[in-house]
Amino acid sequence: MPNDAPVKGEEKIVRLKLSEQVLERLREMIRSGELSPGDYMPSERALMERFSVGRPAVREALQALHTQGLITISHGERSKVNELSANLVLDQSDMVANILLDAVPANLEHLKEARRMFELGIVRTAAERATEEDVVTLRKLLAEQESQLTGDLDVRSFIEADMAFHTAIANILANPVVTAASSAMLRWLQEYHTALLHWSGNEQTTLNEHARLIDRIAANDPDGAVDEMRSHLDRSRNMFAPRRAT
Numbered sequence: 242m243p244n245d246a247p248v249k250g251e252e253k254i255v256r257l258k259l260s261e262q263v264l265e266r267l268r269e270m271i272r273s274g275e276l277s278p279g280d281y282m283p284s285e286r287a288l289m290e291r292f293s294v295g296r297p298a299v300r301e302a303l304q305a306l307h308t309q310g311l312i313t314i315s316h317g318e319r320s321k322v323n324e325l326s327a328n329l330v331l332d333q334s335d336m337v338a339n340i341l342l343d344a345v346p347a348n349l350e351h352l353k354e355a356r357r358m359f360e361l362g363i364v365r366t367a368a369e370r371a372t373e374e375d376v377v378t379l380r381k382l383l384a385e386q387e388s389q390l391t392g393d394l395d396v397r398s399f400i401e402a403d404m405a406f407h408t409a410i411a412n413i414l415a416n417p418v419v420t421a422a423s424s425a426m427l428r429w430l431q432e433y434h435t436a437l438l439h440w441s442g443n444e445q446t447t448l449n450e451h452a453r454l455i456d457r458i459a460a461n462d463p464d465g466a467v468d469e470m471r472s473h474l475d476r477s478r479n480m481f482a483p484r485r486a487t
Contacts, residue, residue, distance in 0.1 A: 259294050260301035266292060267302055271311060271322060282312060282320040327421035338429045356426045357474050360407065361467050363423060367413040368458045368466035375413045376459040382406045383451050390444055399444060400431060406451055410458070446476070 257265070267288075270276045283291070288299045303320055306312045310329050312320045323329060342349050367375075386402035389395065404427045411423040450473040457466035 259298040260305070263288070263292050263294055263298050263302035264305050267306055268311070271325075276322050278322050278324040280322045282322065284319065327418045328424070331421050331425040334425065338425075339432055342429065342432075352426065352429060353478055356430065357471075357478075359423060359426065360470055360474060363411050363414065363419065364454070364458070364466045364470040365463045367410050368461055368463040371413050371458045371461065375409075376455060378409055379406065379455045379458065382409055383448065383455060386451070387448050390448075403447065403451075404428075404431065410454075413458075447473075450476070 267276075267282075276282065282288075282303065285296055285299050285303075288294075289296060292299070303312065303314065307314045307320070310323060310332060311325075312322055314320045342352065382402070382405055386399065386406065389399050389402065404424075407427060408420065408424050411420045414420070450469065454466060454469045454473065457469050
């Protein structure tokens with residue numbers, strides 16, 4: 242009788258579900274350029290005929306592509322291939338990141354440390370490369386943030402303006418991966434502002450710190466910009482805390 246026992250070192254062959262096979266074929270069509278950003282996906286009928294599978298396998302594969310952010314499914318319209326970018330990759334991780342931070346509160350401290358290291362590196366390079374146009378953009382964002390200091394201050398909008406300011410500094414590097422990573426960390430941290438109460442009375446301090454940062458960047462002073470950013474981040478570190486502690 243033949244011996245069916247697995248041979249030592251032999252790799253087990255796993256049969257993929259039909260939908261998973263269709264998903265992999267569709268991803269390859271996108272990867273190879275057969276389907277480009279902005280293109281409409283083939284109809285369900287066309288995909289069923291091309292891959293010799295039923296409608297459930299095609300629909301499940303399309304839904305998986307939609308969940309991964311590779312296509313957009315709109316009711317009553319054909320699915321469309323999305324633009325591929327670093328933002329797309331990191332945007333898809335927002336939900337998982339929030340679950341991770343809630344499930345293991347210590348990770349919030351790790352995130353704050355990672356963001357601090359990242360921002361210090363960004364501002365150093367930004368100060369080395371900044372043009373007059375970049376400085377004008379930063380001063381305009383600062384003025385817009387300052388204009389919100391009214392009696393009926395919307396703190397959430399003030400924080401969003403703060404995020405836009407830091408993203409603009411990252412944009413100076415003209416590196417989409419750096420900008421996407423910086424924006425992602427800012428989004429993840431935004432969810433953990435401690436009831437926003439710590440901002441009360443600190444808005445002007447934040448604006449003053451931003452103004453000094455701009456001055457250092459405008460002077461192409463990397464060391465001075467790093468010092469200002471370090472002071473800014475260290476002061477604001479306690480404005481973030483796990484949700485369960487608020």
